[in-house]
Amino acid sequence: MIPSVVASILPTQTASLRRHVRLNIQMVFQDPNASLNPRMTLADLVAEPLIINKLLPKAEIPPRVAQLLEQVGLSPRYMDRYPHALSGGQRQRVVIARALAMNPKLVVADEPVSALDVSIQAQTLNLLKDLQVKHNLTYLFIAHDLSVVNYFTDETVVMYLGRVVETGNTRTMFKAPLHPYTAALLNSVPRLGHGKATEKRAPKGEVPSAVNPPAGCHFHPRCPYAQPICSSEVPPLRTISAGRQARCHFAGELPLVAAPGQSAI
Numbered sequence: 001m002i003p004s005v006v007a008s009i010l011p012t013q014t015a016s017l018r019r020h021v022r023l024n025i026q027m028v029f030q031d032p033n034a035s036l037n038p039r040m041t042l043a044d045l046v047a048e049p050l051i052i053n054k055l056l057p058k059a060e061i062p063p064r065v066a067q068l069l070e071q072v073g074l075s076p077r078y079m080d081r082y083p084h085a086l087s088g089g090q091r092q093r094v095v096i097a098r099a100l101a102m103n104p105k106l107v108v109a110d111e112p113v114s115a116l117d118v119s120i121q122a123q124t125l126n127l128l129k130d131l132q133v134k135h136n137l138t139y140l141f142i143a144h145d146l147s148v149v150n151y152f153t154d155e156t157v158v159m160y161l162g163r164v165v166e167t168g169n170t171r172t173m174f175k176a177p178l179h180p181y182t183a184a185l186l187n188s189v190p191r192l193g194h195g196k197a198t199e200k201r202a203p204k205g206e207v208p209s210a211v212n213p214p215a216g217c218h219f220h221p222r223c224p225y226a227q228p229i230c231s232s233e234v235p236p237l238r239t240i241s242a243g244r245q246a247r248c249h250f251a252g253e254l255p256l257v258a259a260p261g262q263s264a265i
Helices: 002-009 014-024 042-052 058-071 076-080 088-100 118-135 146-152 170-175 180-187 228-232
Strands: 025-028 106-110 138-142 155-160 163-169 238-241 244-246
Touching: 014 025, 025 088, 042 058, 042 076, 042 088, 058 076, 058 088, 088 118, 118 138, 118 146, 138 146, 146 170, 155 170, 155 180, 163 170, 163 180
Parallel strands: 025 106, 106 138
Antiparallel strands: 155 163, 163 244, 238 244
16 A cells, blocks of 8 residues: 555656655654744644645635644644643644645654553544544554554554564454564563463564674574574565565464454554
8 A cells, every 4th residue: 555655646757756755745753742843833833834835825824724723633722832831642633733734645653652641642543543534644654562553554564673574464464473573572462361371472582783683584593483594595575365475484384373362452
């Protein structure tokens, strides 16, 4: 999905590439405190991309800002406030409103809820889902929290030391991983109640240096299924089944399972 969206965004004329990217790809950063200028009001923060890209006449910008704030659940009465007067969840809503200002096709969300309280995380995720339906958005959602990934995403890409090791439907992957690292991640999640006595199969050893990763498969020093070929040859990212890819010499042959209750993380 992501490659097709990006392909539709990028124009054929090189001269207009930068403008098209700015208009169609926006970013929601991890820490709203760091991504909002404390000296600018909410009205100025949300209006800034509209002004820079000259998308609206000056008289039409305040109504557009008010509309954007309402879409993320903030009252237009907040337009004259500064970021420090808002809660963390409200500040992140301002960041989302600013990202939506130019009607992008793709929004890159980098850990958008990790800096928020747990009670606010669910509200923010639900808001992002609602906006996705309303604006026909595609999200590239970056996260380390598997419960968030399982709840929010349709397709998941798992990476290890900068290399993609598995891709596929999120729910299918969480129930039946194809790569040992994916299985280790899923089985390392603490659980209460059902399945808590299940033996944990977290990766053993230390994470190698990303600057000088191991030869062959990057995961082989920590993999319980490693064979001599794993340390000498880089496994290709192979299609194992419809919509499922894995970078493992033995993908589809290993007895990999997620712990009981994994699909309900």
